[in-house]
Amino acid sequence: MRFLHVCTIFAATMLALAAIGPSARAAQAVDVALVLAADVSRSINDEEFGLQQRGYAAAITSARLLEAIRSGAHGAIAVSFVEWAGEAEQKTVVDWTLIRDEADARKFADALRAAPRSYVGRTAIGSALDFATGLMEESGFAADRLVIDVSGDGTSNQGRSVTEARDAAVKAGATINGLSIFNQRAAGEGGYLALHTNPPGGLAQYYRDHVIGGPGAFVLPIDDFNSFGEAMIHKLVNEVAAMPGADRRKAARQDSGARRFAALPDQGALSGGP
16 A cells, blocks of 8 residues: 555656646756847848848858857857847747757758848837847746847937846846947948948947947947858857957957958957946
8 A cells, every 4th residue: 555655646746747847847057048139120131131141040050159069068058039120129030949069050040041031120229138138038048148149230219228228138147249230331322321320430339338238248340241150150159158358359369260350440359348
């Protein structure tokens, strides 16, 4: 009888654990939980969107990034991909995905390449940061670090204050890094579009002043969408490695991918934020 009683308790315990489900069990440990937040506002045309999308996919599957992932304490990262434009236009295109190896990375990249463009709206960076911060809370992973990686080609012109959203994200434990894209085509059209994509002091300075924040935050500027993929590889390697500022700049010089940016204005090193 005692044996049957023990078996009954064991069976009940197993059923209770099954009912709890995976979300309430011990979370998967990762070195970083990373939200990739991509600007798809109207200043970016379809050709530029395609270059951006393919650039992200190439970066996720790059050998350099996979080596950086393997070198981490947990040998794994969690990544989600968001497209954003106006105040009410944010969409999770690829949900939280564990990436440990090439197969994981290719699955993520395939899902990204298969997705249609989500929006063609205005530019609400603050709203995008709020959305990304909320997404962090739903990841289900136990991350050593939280990073929001924002790419864009213009200043915020709608929605929540960028600096307020930045400060809230940093308070929640995230570091926000930026990839600022100088959209030469849009800037060349003149008028408001030129000021939007090339504000006084340049877009990289705008990102430094208003967008990035948290420990080790940095901006990597590029001069066109053609170099997006290579820049994103270089940026993601630095984010996954999460080295202190001085060591990161040293690694940037040693990284062969950084050589493409050395000849461009303000692009030879990574720039720290507030």
